[in-house]
Amino acid sequence: MQRSIRQEKFRPATGSTGTASIGAALVAVALASVTLPAIAQDAAPATPPAAPAPAAAKAPADVANVKIAVLRQAVDAPAPLSLLDIPPADDGFSGARLAAEDNNTTGRFMKQHFDIVEVEVPVGGDAVAALKDLLAQDVHFIVTLAPADTVLAIADAAGDEALILNAGAPDDRLRGEDCRANVLHLGPSRAMLADALAQFMMWKRWDEWFLIRGSHPNDELWAAALQRAATRFGAKVVEERVYEDTGGSRRTDTGHVQVQKQIPVFTQRAEEHDVIVVADESEIFGEYLPYRTWEPSLVVGSAGLVPMSWHPAHESWGATQLQSRFVKQNNRTMSPLDYQAWMAVRTIGEAATRTKSGEFAPVRDYIKGPAFNLAAFKGQALTFRPWDGQLRQPVILGTPKLPVTVSPQEGYLHKVTELDTLGYDQPESACKL
Amino acid sequence: MTTRLATYAATALLAATMLAGPACAYTVYVSNEKDNTVTLIDTATLEVIKTVDVGNRPRGITISLDGKHLFVCTSDDDTVQVYDAKTMELLYDLPSGPDPELFVLAPDGKHLYIANEDDALVTVVDVESRKMVAEIPVGVEPEGMGVSPDGKFVVNTSETTNMAHIIDTASHEIVENVLVDSRPRFAEFTPDGKELWVSSEIGGTVSVIDMATRQITTKVEFEIAGVAKDAIQPVGVRISKDGKKALVALGPSNRVAVVDTASKQVEKYLLVGQRVWQLAYTPDGKLGFSTNGNSNDVSVIDMETMEVTKSIPVGGLPWGVVVSPD
Incomplete structure (x- = not known):
């Protein structure tokens, strides 16, 4: 669970996460009735309906409510080699929840409230149907913890109606020949x-x-x-x-x-x-x-x-604060998938703060515009590459217990930013948006 | 034999006390985050007097108006330690709320306003009764603390919420939230109380807020030839005693910017040590000090010539700095 490159593997959650909001519960029910898992024996049940969110979570009338879906699709994968690497059932979801909490602390001062709608799509389940349900509920920010094909299917079905924040799939083709204008990529590519x-x-x-x-x-x-x-x-x-x-x-x-x-x-x-x-x-x-x-x-x-993208013992640039908030909330350490989901939900929160708006179009446009930047405990402002929607970011190299170094390494220079020495730079990109 | 030695020692001590006489000799206190120590420097000789052990992860550091008590945020001990500033004997702890990082002492010296990083709170502590007076909810990761010269407002900056929260010290209510650039680290009022300067580490700017309108009037930007924009990260800000210059510590760019407070223009960049963090001045305004975390030293700045005159090795990862009032 300390490896970004394992983001491809989403194992079914065991049982209910217990925190799904009403929206998520509705989606889950809908999915259960419309989807036939392709690999029945490995399919997870869709998250069962949870109790309605407490009334206290409901925002007062003068507060802008921003709904963010986190859509996770399980994939069929063998058990990891080490018992230590079994991903927690809420891998990714917990990062998004913490970011929503962070957004809501800021939201108190901005009259904005952020709700997370958690959606679990089983192995081989119909993610596009889940997306349509979300759109019908007026949810337009979709964070995906899903394989590349699912991201593409959702992006193509959503068109202009949603912004897809890919927090899982590391595939370079999503940033290259298969790039989409309505998709941003939070985690580093392979x-x-x-x-x-x-x-x-x-x-x-x-x-x-x-x-x-x-x-x-x-x-x-x-x-x-x-x-x-x-x-x-x-x-x-x-x-x-x-x-x-x-x-x-x-x-x-x-x-x-x-x-x-x-x-x-x-x-x-x-x-x-x-x-x-x-x-x-x-x-x-x-x-x-x-x-x-x-x-x-x-x-x-x-x-x-x-x-x-993230090491559970990364402490530089104020990261200790995020680590301790996460551990306090979840009684476990933060995985790269949690961190990437945290960045996705914080991206929306940051843009909502800056635009002073909870509306989809202005927030999306701000995120995709030149002024956007995100502080994410990596020692510098993180920005999106305009040519492929990839978030520029330093990458941690670590052993299981400790980070060893952070790249880009000193001396790898670049005329725009040294972060663009990692991955496909603009001239090499196959992405045509 | 023992008696004679004691006599010599007493005489030597007396001589030392008499020698350390000049009026302009202040003591600089530097918190060393990694070593769990505070280093004391004599401003007359610019030599280290001594280094003493304190609590865990000392960061914010300040001193009482009479110079008798030194306050140290020992973040990992979740407390503010109070030392006898002369003997460096630990006197007592103040309640601080969890993970205190930075704080500011009210101009009347009676209240300490503490930023609690982990709990999105500002804790107000009565220094005399040693009791917590109030907790004020602020944004995510509160850090910088400033107080207006008349003591009517304290300002907290929250690093992830990206705001300067202006708090009325009488009601303990937030009266304004000013959105600034990413990761605000420090808040400093001009001596006339008319402007509030807030540094944004990741945003790379210092926002100047007009206290009458509570709006940002200017953003000071920085550009250093040969230094990547990403490395220019404003952290500590101190405005000179006469109010004419602001020094801004620019983190991993290893520079301190000298800004003209009237024109808001950067006049020069001083090359100091690595990862420069916080700043302090002597009460007579003649000397400035910067803590340089990654090179484990303190740079001495001559405030008249605006030149770096000396580098003094201190402990591991020097973080905060304060100078005694006399």
Whole structure:
């Protein structure tokens, strides 16, 4: 749960989050009646109707009410390798709730109130139907915690009627050939994460990479981003291997005995390298590499040193304040998905404050305009790239316990902002808005 | 033998006391956030007198009007510690609310207004009775605290709400919320009380608010050749005793801007240490001090020539600074 690149995996929430507002409950009911999950055995039930929100949460008449939907779609994914990495049931939702609380504190002074409508779409469920229900309820800000295809389907169905804030999918195609004018991207793309890692590797002069990737399509995309980063920053992939996912159970009593023997064999006789770069977004084997390789190799990428939008121990630039607010609210640490959802809801709050409006069009236009910036505990103002809707942001590289560094690294210069050394810059972008 | 040593010691102490006589010798107190210490500097010699242990994560620091009591926000202890400013003996704790970061002492010296970062509150503490008098709800992540020279208004800046909350000190009610640029860190009144200067760390500006209309009249912007715009992050702001110049600490740009308060134009940038955070002046207005977090030092600024004259190594991550009144 400390890996941004695991954002693709949304597991079904177990049971009710218990906090769905009336709107969410309505949507959930509607979904349950119209959708037939594609993979029945893995499908989560739509969030059951929760008790109506208390009357105290209702805003007085002279207060502008801003409704923000957080739409999460579960995807079918295997259990993570580590028990520590099982995502919490409210992953992402909790970040959005905290941002709404932050917005509402400010809203007291602005006569604005923000409500979150949480929508859970099961695996293979109909997200477009959920969107239409939201639009019918006059909800026009849609934060998605969903895979790329779902984001696209929602964006195309929404047209001018909604602003989609993609807080989950890291796919570069959503910022490239499949970009949409009504979509903004809060989390870093795979290319941004890979570039952040590559810059630090170059600073360390660890420029000979042994790339090991998983066999799933998202692993290939992540490996391609790492390969691109190597080429951009002058590292060399001296060897590439594919670790085939052969399936099977993850929870076995004596699994470590075999893993201890398999990984050395798998990694032996590789070309001489400085680091093993592992592209295992599916989490099939990445965590098996550290300490088990044939040679005493450092591991980076999907295990070891991992690039991410947020680390639960990140404390610079006032981040301790956000971490402690989050822990106080949720009794757990903040994940990258929570942080990205927090940024999405804060983006709307910030624009509502600046425009002094709760109306959809002026808030959306302000967010997409040149004046918008967001303070998000990264030491500088975060802005959206006008050419593809991506939020510029520093990327944290961390081990499980601590952040190690933050990219862009010193010396990677750019005529507009050093943040544009991460990911696809304007001249390289395939996005035509 | 023991007696003789004691006599020597007493004599030496007496001599030292007599030598430290000149009227312009003040003491500078610097809170070192990482080391959990406060460093004392003599302004006559510009040497460190001593460094003493305090509570956990000391940040905001101020001193009583008579110079007898030093107040230190020890953020991780959720308290304000009060020290004998001469002996640096811990006297007692004041209730502060959780995670106090910055505070300001009322001009009459009776109340301390404390920003509680974690709870979106400003806590008002009676310094004499050592009791909490009021809690005022403000925006998200309250930080900067300023007080008007007549004591009628305190101002809190909230870092995530991005407002300067102007609070009436008689009623403890917010009378105005002024929206400023991102992440406001510090609030400072001009000596005549007519203007309020608020720094915005992420926004990169200082908003000047007219207290009569409570509207922003000017935004001071900064531009330093060869320094990325992102690195210019205004934090501490102090207006000189004569009201003519404002110094603005610009964080990771390692510069302090000198701003003409009449024209609101930046006159020059002083190169100080790394990640410059807070500022203070001597009561006679002759010297300025900046805390430079990442280089663990304090820069000394000659306020007449507006030059940096010295750098004094202090503890780890120096954060706040205050100068004794005499």
